[in-house]
Amino acid sequence: MPAEKKVGAQTVAFAKPPVVSATAAIAGAKEGQGPLADTFDKVIDDPYCGEDSWERAERRLLQEALEMALKKAGLKPRDVDYLLAGDLLNQIISANFAARALAIPFIGLYGACSTIYEGLAVGAMLIDGGFAEKVLVGSSSHYATAEKQFRFPTEQGVQRTPTAQWTVTGAGALILTATGTGPRVTHATIGRVVDLGAGDPYNMGAAMAPAAADTMVHHFTDTRRRVADYDLLLTGDLGFYGKTLLEELMRSYGHDIAERHNDCGILIFDRENQDVHAGGSGCGCPATVTCGLIMRRLRERKLNRVLGVGTGALLSPLTTGQGETIPTVGHAVVLES
Amino acid sequence: MIFLKAFVVGGLICVAVQILMDRTNFKVTPGHVLVGLVTAGVVLSAVGAYEPFVKFAGAGATVPLSGFGHILAQGAIKGVQSGGLLGAFNGAVAAAAGGITAAVVFGYFAALLFKPKG
Known part of the structure; x- marks a missing residue:
C-alpha cells in the first residue's frame, strides 16, 4: 500500500501545508552590489566577516542568518524542534559549528547547492508528519572557501573558464511552522x-x-x-x-x-x-x-x-x-x- | 630593439597558449600549459633550437616557462660533461637553482607580509 501522503513516484503532498513564518538572507559584498541588493536582510562587506579565516567567516554568515530567522519569528533556540542545515565544505563544518552555537537538536544535510531545498522538503515532512512544530532550516556558501575546497587557491589566480560560475557568499535561513501566516x-x-x-x-x-x-x-x-x-x-x-x-x-x-x-x-x-x-x-x-x-x-x-x-x-x-x-x-x- | 623583440616574442608565446586554451574550450588546462611549455623548452633546447631563439629575443624567450625548460636542459647537458650520468640529474636543478630559490624566498616573505588563506 502506498504511503498516505505520497503522490506518484517521487512527490509528497502535505495534508496541512507547513508555513514559512520567517526568513533571513545575509549576503556578501559582491552580492550586495548586484541587482538583488535590497532583498537581503543584511550585506556584510568584509569578506572575513570580522573573523580570521574564510571558514570562520562562512560559519559566522550561517549562524547570523539562523539567529536572525529565529529573532524575526520571535523564537528562542529552545522553542525549535529541529535544526536542518548544510553547506559545501568537508564534513559540512559550517553547519556543524553553527549548530554547536545554537544547541538545537540538529540534523545535518548534504545536498550540495540544493541543501536549502532539501531542508525545506525534509522540514515540511517532519512537521506534516507530526514530528515537529517548528523547524529551522539554513544553508551557506562562501566564494573563498568554495574555491579552496573545490578548485585552486585564489592566490594562484587560475583563469576561470567561460562556463564557470561564481560561488555566492551568503547564507539563507527560514523557520517552518505547523501553523501561522506566510508562504x-x-x-x-x-x-x-x-x-x-x-x-x-x-x-x-x-x-x-x-x-x-x-x-x-x-x-x-x-x-x-x-x-x-x-x-x-x-x-x-x-x-x-x-x-x-x-x-x-x-x-x-x-x-x-x-x-x-x-x-x-x-x-x-x-x-x-x-x-x-x-x-x-x-x-x-x-x-x-x-x-x-x-x-x-x-x-x-x-x-x-x-x-x-x-x-x-x-x-x-x-x-x-x-x-x-x-x-x-x-x-x-x-x-x- | 631587444626590448621590443622580447616584448613581442614573449607576448606571442602567451597569446599562442591562450588561444590554445580558448579554442579547446579549456580542455587544455593551466596545468597542461605549465607542464607542456616546460617540456617543449627542454626538447627544443636539447636539439639546439632554443639557444638561437634566446639570442634573438632575450628575456622574451627566457622568462616564459619554456625558458625554464631550456635552463634545465642546458644544465643537464653541462652536468653530463663534468660529472657523467649523475651530473645529468644534478646539473639540471643546479642550473635552475636561482629561480627555485627566488620562488621559495619571495613566497616566504609574501606569506609573512600577507594573509595567505585562499
Whole structure:
C-alpha cells in the first residue's frame, strides 16, 4: 500500500501545508552590489566577516542568518524542534559549528547547492508528519572557501573558464511552522541522483540541468500539473548555460518552460557588469535568493505559486581528480502565497 | 630593439597558449600549459633550437616557462660533461637553482607580509 501522503513516484503532498513564518538572507559584498541588493536582510562587506579565516567567516554568515530567522519569528533556540542545515565544505563544518552555537537538536544535510531545498522538503515532512512544530532550516556558501575546497587557491589566480560560475557568499535561513501566516509548502518532490556523464567541474550548470529536468518532469507527472499552473519555475544555480540546457531538455519532454523559468544564479548577479561568467552558484545562491526575493514576492502575493528546484552537484575534489563524472540531484518544493 | 623583440616574442608565446586554451574550450588546462611549455623548452633546447631563439629575443624567450625548460636542459647537458650520468640529474636543478630559490624566498616573505588563506 502506498504511503498516505505520497503522490506518484517521487512527490509528497502535505495534508496541512507547513508555513514559512520567517526568513533571513545575509549576503556578501559582491552580492550586495548586484541587482538583488535590497532583498537581503543584511550585506556584510568584509569578506572575513570580522573573523580570521574564510571558514570562520562562512560559519559566522550561517549562524547570523539562523539567529536572525529565529529573532524575526520571535523564537528562542529552545522553542525549535529541529535544526536542518548544510553547506559545501568537508564534513559540512559550517553547519556543524553553527549548530554547536545554537544547541538545537540538529540534523545535518548534504545536498550540495540544493541543501536549502532539501531542508525545506525534509522540514515540511517532519512537521506534516507530526514530528515537529517548528523547524529551522539554513544553508551557506562562501566564494573563498568554495574555491579552496573545490578548485585552486585564489592566490594562484587560475583563469576561470567561460562556463564557470561564481560561488555566492551568503547564507539563507527560514523557520517552518505547523501553523501561522506566510508562504506555505504544499508539495515536495525528492530528486533522484542523475549523471549523464558530464565531468567538467567548471561547467556545473550543464551537469545539473538533467537532474533539474528529471525532477521537474516527475513533479508534473506525479501532481498532474502543467507549467501553466505555476507563476515561476525557479532553479537553484544552473547559471546561464545550464538554464538554456534545462529549457531545451524540458522542451524535448514536452514542457515549454522558457517563459516561466528563471534561475537564482542568473537573478543574483548582473552578468554583464559583475564578471561572474555563467552566473552565481553555491548553497548560498538559492538560499539567499529564495529566503530574500522569492519569499518577499510570495508574501506580497506578486507570486502565488512557485516550483523551486534546488540543484546540487554531488562531486568531491577527490572524484574529480580521479576522473569521475559528476552525479547531480534536484529537489523540488512547491511554495504558495 | 631587444626590448621590443622580447616584448613581442614573449607576448606571442602567451597569446599562442591562450588561444590554445580558448579554442579547446579549456580542455587544455593551466596545468597542461605549465607542464607542456616546460617540456617543449627542454626538447627544443636539447636539439639546439632554443639557444638561437634566446639570442634573438632575450628575456622574451627566457622568462616564459619554456625558458625554464631550456635552463634545465642546458644544465643537464653541462652536468653530463663534468660529472657523467649523475651530473645529468644534478646539473639540471643546479642550473635552475636561482629561480627555485627566488620562488621559495619571495613566497616566504609574501606569506609573512600577507594573509595567505585562499
